[in-house]
Amino acid sequence: MTALATQVQTNHTTQESENITAISVNARVDYILKFSKHLVAVIDDVGLGYGSTSGSYLDSLPEDANAALVNVSARLNDVQVRARINEQLFPNEPFDPEVSLTKSVAEQYERNVGTIAIVIEQAQHLSLQVMHELTLLVELAKKLQRDIQVVLLGNVELGKVISQNYTLFSKKLSMISMSKGQLLHANASLFKAPKKAFSFTPFNIAILVLLGLLVVTFVSLYSLYQRDSFGFAKLPGEPVSIEQEIDSAKQPDELITELDQTNAGSQDILSALSAVPIEPTRNASVEDILAAITVAHAPTEVTVASSRDQSANNLPIEEANLPKIDSVEPAKLTEAVQVEQAPILETNQLDNVNRYTFDGIYEGVVIQYTALKQESGVSDLSIAVKFAERYLITDFKYYTRSINGEPFVVITSLVFNDRNQAKEAMSLLPEPLRNSGIWLKSVQTVQTEIQASL
DSSP, X not given: OHHHHHXXXXXXXXXXXXHHHHHHHHHHHHHIIIIIOOEEEEEOSSOOOSHHHHHHHHHTSOTTOEEEEEEOOTXXXXXXXXXXXXXXXXXXXXXXXXXXXXXXXXXXXXXSOSOXXXXXXXXXXXXXXXXXXXXXXXXXXXXXXXXXXXXXXXXXXXXXXXXXXXXXXXXXXXXXXXXXXXXXXTXXXXXXXXXXXXXXXXHHHHHXXXXXXXXXXXXXXXXXXXXXXXXXXXXXXXOXXXXXXXXXXXXXXXXXXXXXXXXXXXXXXXXXXXXXXXXXXXXXXXXXXXXXXXXXXOOHHHHHHHHHHHHHHHSOHHHHTOXXXXXXXXHHHHHHOOXXXXXXXXXXXXXXXXXXXXXXXXXXXXXXXXXXXXXXXXXXXXXXXXXXXXXXXXXXEEEXXXXXXXXXXXXXXXXXXXXXXXXXXXXXXXHHHHTTTOEEEEHHHHHHHHHHHO
8 A cells, every 4th residue: 555655756757847847847947937028949959849839828818919929941041030029019011121120110019019929939940040049139129128028939950059059148038948947058969960980170181191200101101011022032052153243254355256166067057048038029010000100199089989880889778769859058958947035025115114113102012023133234124124034024113222321223013002902913923033032111101211321
């Protein structure tokens, strides 16, 4: 009975600890946001998911809070992420997604005073630029005593990015483990990459080079030793006698004298003469001379003709009877080949230039297609026309603005009365243009950018 009671008490204690751990994550988030006022990054280190944490946090916000829940993917760029955050926080207000979140959200807060909460799931796909903008936004709100809260939910990759760039987030960001609810330091083992057994550092590369040189030197010395040993092995092993040395030391005159003393007999001379073959000579006839002259001066055209006849005989009957085509006139060849071209928008069709500008227009909504840098010597109209030719657009507007001190040509759609008409027109655009990162912009913002560039 005592053992059973101990087991029941242990299970009860374990369940209580699990409940405390599950609650402590949200409690930890609330504590940091209220007292430390840091940006909170919740790290899902065991794959629990983000729904319960983000849902509990949003439910704890007051009713008049302005909240945005954004699920980020790897396909979204910085402009699209800023646009989604601004659209959810301020749906009826114009904004510029190229402006940092630190500036745009802070300006909107002054117009709409109230709690602002930004929750981003899959935050490991955020760029370092956007993460830094959100951190600076929370830091600015803390200094100005503004109620702006930011919570990032991501996997271990988010913690690795923060750990690798901790100098940007020091004393501005707090990381929490989703499974334990404990604070995580930037030097935690969870964020460290496994050590490799060998890494190609400059020191290790130098050691490898030295070892290679030692191996090459050893192999070279060993090969030289083997070659010398093989050469010494060919030397005669028996000693040379004195008589052999005397015979080898004889002078050439003595050898000639010894040869002169040996006389050849008549039988030797006859056998030597009979061993040499002697071919009988024959005078060339007149026919041989004429044949040689005829072969030497034979024209090459005969040979070529004969080869053509022979190749023609080897071809099939259909190919051998084909008519010869000497040449083809270029004009006929051009008429025979016709290339279809896609319709393009020519510059000379733009008769009225004011039709494509924003002169006298101050209300409405447009679709911003792109902003292209204007090179020196290239007109803004030609840049807009080339873009229209690329996507087969016939109706568009453009204007110039200055970004970071450099001129850019901004190309937009025609002006729509409201955002619904603009969104409907956006859905009818070609798919490559829809996927290029287009967004809606008010004409008031356009006029502001034009006046700022003057």
